Amino acid sequence: MRTSATGPSSQDQGAHAPNPRAPNPIPEGSTMPLFPQPPSDAAPEERFFALREQLLKALIEPPKGFPVVVYALTISNDRVPSDTFARARSYALHRGWQVRSEMLWDGCGMTEPLERPEWRRVEALIAGGFVQGVVTVGQSAVSTSALEYEQVLERLASRRAFIAHVPVRWGMFRG
Numbered sequence: 213m214r215t216s217a218t219g220p221s222s223q224d225q226g227a228h229a230p231n232p233r234a235p236n237p238i239p240e241g242s243t244m245p246l247f248p249q250p251p252s253d254a255a256p257e258e259r260f261f262a263l264r265e266q267l268l269k270a271l272i273e274p275p276k277g278f279p280v281v282v283y284a285l286t287i288s289n290d291r292v293p294s295d296t297f298a299r300a301r302s303y304a305l306h307r308g309w310q311v312r313s314e315m316l317w318d319g320c321g322m323t324e325p326l327e328r329p330e331w332r333r334v335e336a337l338i339a340g341g342f343v344q345g346v347v348t349v350g351q352s353a354v355s356t357s358a359l360e361y362e363q364v365l366e367r368l369a370s371r372r373a374f375i376a377h378v379p380v381r382w383g384m385f386r387g
Contacts (some may be wrong), residue, residue: 256358260351263365267374268345277308280345280376282315283334285353289319296349303378304347312343325355325364338373345374353377 282300284293297315304311318328325331331354337343346368348354354375355361368375 256361257351260358260361260365263362263369264375264377267365267369268376273308277310278345278374279310279312279343280304280347281312281334281337281343282347283331283353284315284317284348285322285328285331286317286319287321293317299378300347300349303382304376307376309345309347311347312337322352322356324360335367338368338371344372345376347376347378349378350380351377 282297282304284296284300286293286296296317301311301315316330316333318330320328326335334343334346338346351361354364365375
């Protein structure tokens, strides 16, 4: 499901022309690692945090901020996850990023990311150069499987894109 300032929509807006300012993917046949690997004995959460930070630091932020899309995962499509969207959007704006008005979510519960239509749309927006990152409220919006999550990070890295999660305590003490 998608939502925008005008409300939810399940219509597909069709194919878009690629963005000529899109970052170039890594050249085929490149043997250079996409990002330095943290110690293999680190806990998955620590490794994933380090990888997300490395992805973000490797990018050159445009003067107007990174263009990003907000994504959420729910167990059903019964209700727009407004609170989730508001928290992720607020965090992205605080970081100075440009947030697409259209926010995406899947209401199918925990399935593999590429099995979810709106997650596939997130990756298509990245591949097309329309956004350079995705913001969620937590890793579980992507996957609770370490292997699947790492595969997502690798796909994003190959597109010179990033994923950001709202820190757990972010906004608790803001006025």
